[in-house]
Amino acid sequence: MTSQIPDTFIYNGEEYELIALDGEGLITPQDYGMNPEMLHTACYRGFYSTYEITNDGLFLTEMVIGEVEEGYKSIQGIMPTLPNKNSSNYPTYKRLRLLTTFTGKIRLGKDFIQELYVHMGYQKASAYKTLLEFTFEAGKLVSMQDISASNAKKRGNFKKKFETGDIVQNIDESFSLNIEIE
DSSP states (O other): OOBOOOOEEEETTEEEEEEEEEEEOOOOGGGGTOOOOOOSTTOTTSEEEEEEEETTEEEEEEEEEOOOTTOOOOBTTBOOBOOOTTOOOOOEEOSOOEEOOOEEEEEEEEEEOGGGOOSSBOOOGGGEEEEEEEEEETTEEEEEEEOHHHHHTTTTHHHHHHHHSOHHHHHHHHTOOBTTOO
16 A cells, blocks of 8 residues: 555645545546546545635635546636647646635644655644644634644554554544544
C-alpha cells in the first residue's frame, strides 16, 4: 500500500494538506458524472484537488483526474488540459473558481515531520507541526483556529498506534479522513 496524495488548500498564500474532515460538500468528479480510474497506487480515488480559502469562501481551483471511461465533462465551462503522449502528467482542470457547498470542519496541516511518515493512506494530524481547523457553512468560512499547540501533545500518536495496533483497523484508519482519527 502507498501513502495517498492529499488535497491541497491555499490559505493566506500558503499551501496546506487536507488531514481530516467532518462534513460534506467538497467537490468530486462524480458531481459532474465522471468516475475516474485510479491514477496510480498513491491515488486510489482517481483524483486530487486544490482549493483556496478566502474571506468569500472555500473554492475549488484545480482538479487532477484519472482516465474517465465515459469521457471528460466540463466543469464551469472548462475542459481538462490533456497531457501529451510523452508526459507523465494527468488531465487537469485549471483556473476553476467554484464555490463549494461544504458544511462542517476541515483540518489542514503544514510542516510535515518526515520521521512520522506512514507508508499507507493519508498522513495524520500528529505528524504535522502546524495544524489549522476551519469551520464552514455552505462553503462560507465561519471560523479558523490554530490548534498546533494542542496537536503537539499528540505528536506521533498515529504512527505508534499504526506500528503496534490491530493491522486491519490500522489500514482502514490510515485511508480515512475522519476527523476523530488522530
